[in-house]
Structures are given as C-alpha cells and as structure tokens.
Amino acid sequence: MSDFPPGTVWLVGAGPGDPELLTRKAERLIGAASVIFHDALVGPAVLDLASAHGRLVSVGKRSGRHSRDQATIDRLIVDAALAGERVVRLKGGDPSIFGRSAEELDACRAAGVPVRVCPGVTAASAAASSLCRSLTLRGVARKLVLVTAHAKAGEVLDLDWQALADPQTTLAVYMGKAAAPELTQRLLHAGLPGDTPVAIVENASLPGERRLSTRLDLLPIAARSGLGKGPALLLIGAALSNGTARTSSERSLTESLSGRPRR
Numbered sequence: 001m002s003d004f005p006p007g008t009v010w011l012v013g014a015g016p017g018d019p020e021l022l023t024r025k026a027e028r029l030i031g032a033a034s035v036i037f038h039d040a041l042v043g044p045a046v047l048d049l050a051s052a053h054g055r056l057v058s059v060g061k062r063s064g065r066h067s068r069d070q071a072t073i074d075r076l077i078v079d080a081a082l083a084g085e086r087v088v089r090l091k092g093g094d095p096s097i098f099g100r101s102a103e104e105l106d107a108c109r110a111a112g113v114p115v116r117v118c119p120g121v122t123a124a125s126a127a128a129s130s131l132c133r134s135l136t137l138r139g140v141a142r143k144l145v146l147v148t149a150h151a152k153a154g155e156v157l158d159l160d161w162q163a164l165a166d167p168q169t170t171l172a173v174y175m176g177k178a179a180a181p182e183l184t185q186r187l188l189h190a191g192l193p194g195d196t197p198v199a200i201v202e203n204a205s206l207p208g209e210r211r212l213s214t215r216l217d218l219l220p221i222a223a224r225s226g227l228g229k230g231p232a233l234l235l236i237g238a239a240l241s242n243g244t245a246r247t248s249s250e251r252s253l254t255e256s257l258s259g260r261p262r263r
C-alpha cells in the first residue's frame with residue numbers, strides 16, 4: 001500500500017464508537033496495520049473490527065487513571081515504527097481535537113518516522129446527529145466553540161468565560177461532566193441566561209447512548225443525577241432549544257422537574 005509502507009505511523013480517528021462512523025480510509029488503514037495502539041475511548045465494536053487485523057495494544061487513558069503517560073505512548077509508537085511495523089495509532093473521535101496528537105506527531109518527526117493523520121467524526125458532530133439538531137443555526141448561533149472543561153488535578157479552569165458566555169455561540173464541551181457545576185456557575189456569572197438550552201449526550205453513537213435536555217441553571221443536577229460512567233458531551237446554546245425537533249427517547253430534565261414540557 002503506497003501510503004502505508006512499513007516503518008510509518010498513521011494517527012487514525014476512530015469516530016465516536018459506532019463502527020459505521022469510521023471513514024473508509026480509517027477502515028483501510030486498520031486493515032493494513034501490523035500493530036494498532038488504541039485509546040480507552042475507542043468503541044468496543046471498532047476494536048472488534050481492528051482485532052481481526054493488526055496486533056491490538058491498549059494505551060488507554062481515562063481521566064484520573066492514566067495507564068500510560070504520554071511520553072511512554074510516544075515512545076511506543078516511534079519504537080514500533082523504527083522496528084519496521086505499520087503502525088496505526090487509533091484515537092477516539094478526531095485525532096486533532098483534544099487528542100494529544102501534536103505530541104505524537106512531534107515525537108515521530110523528531111525520530112525521523114513518517115507520520116500522517118486520518119480524520120474522524122468528532123464527539124460534537126456525533127452528539128448533534130444523535131439529537132437530530134444543528135450545532136449552528138442561521139441568525140441564532142453563528143459560532144461553534146469546541147472547549148474542554150478538564151483542568152489538571154488541583155488547577156482551576158482557566159478559560160475566557162466572558163467570551164464563552166456569548167448567546168450566539170454553541171459551546172461543545174468535551175470532558176465537561178466533572179466540571180459541570182463550576183462551568184455552570186462561571187457561565188451564569190459571565191451573563192449567560194439560566195434558561196439557555198443545554199443538551200447532554202453520553203456514549204453518543206454507542207448502544208448505551210443517553211440523551212438529556214435541560215437548561216443551564218439545571219445542568220449540575222442533570223450531570224450529577226442523569227448520567228452514567230460513559231464519556232459525555234455537553235452542548236450549550238440557543239441552537240439546542242427545545243423548539244427544534246426532539247427525538248422521542250430523549251429525556252428532558254426540565255420536564256421531569258416541572259412536570260410539564262417546556263416550550
């Protein structure tokens with residue numbers, strides 16, 4: 001395969017979990033790999049597909065439980081390539097979005113290992129699709145911000161809250177479950193109205209998918225009581241308004257608290 005000779009590395013986006021959301025290119029590269037280093041976030045069905053091909057090595061990191069540090073992962077993929085393997089580094093979603101791909105690209109380049117990237121469907125796109133909603137809305141939501149609410153242990157969230165609290169922006173918050181109370185408080189304080197629509201999608205595109213719709217001032221309760229242990233994406237902004245079509249199985253926390261559907 002001309003774009004995947006032995007001794008090269010491909011950083012491949014695995015998408016949100018549903019194997020049908022892999023790109024055809026990702027599937028081809030997985031099929032050609034001799035070794036596949038994958039994240040904890042890569043969906044089980046995607047791993048099943050990958051296990052039929054190259055050797056699978058888990059280098060998973062879930063917050064708080066770092067099984068391998070980034071430097072070790074960098075070294076593993078570089079060493080495998082230098083040993084003549086066709087290396088796929090399989091990452092959840094898109095490698096370039098909160099995926100630490102820059103470190104791995106740098107490590108490969110520094111070692112003289114040829115490296116390329118195959119994009120994937122990111123969690124924000126998957127979540128919006130599950131909700132049957134649009135992330136942007138003509139005249140209403142002109143801006144989409146992908147932001148992470150994950151701070152290093154012991155550090156405060158250092159974000160430009162004023163800029164984020166823009167009513168014409170849709171916020172797609174990655175790794176935001178634990179920080180939901182602080183995120184809410186900061187956004188309210190910066191002037192975003194308490195009734196700003198919020199949607200949360202846990203395990204987007206996976207069999208255990210859960211969708212919740214609520215409002216900003218109820219987000220901490222929703223995040224605490226309505227979710228399980230899976231990865232969850234928070235979407236905040238007028239584009240998530242209940243006025244747009246809602247899928248029948250989507251639960252509304254606001255409805256269950258007030259006892260009637262909100263308009």
Ligand code: SAH
Pocket residue numbers: 016017041091092093094095096097098099121122123124126127173174175176201202203204205206231232233234
């Ligand atoms: N590179 C990934 C993001 C990695 S950061 C991407 O492009 O999607 C990890 C965070 O992504 C999780 O904490 C969660 O906020 C989000 N995420 C990843 N997969 C998800 C899924 N299937 N459903 C909901 N959120 C997901």
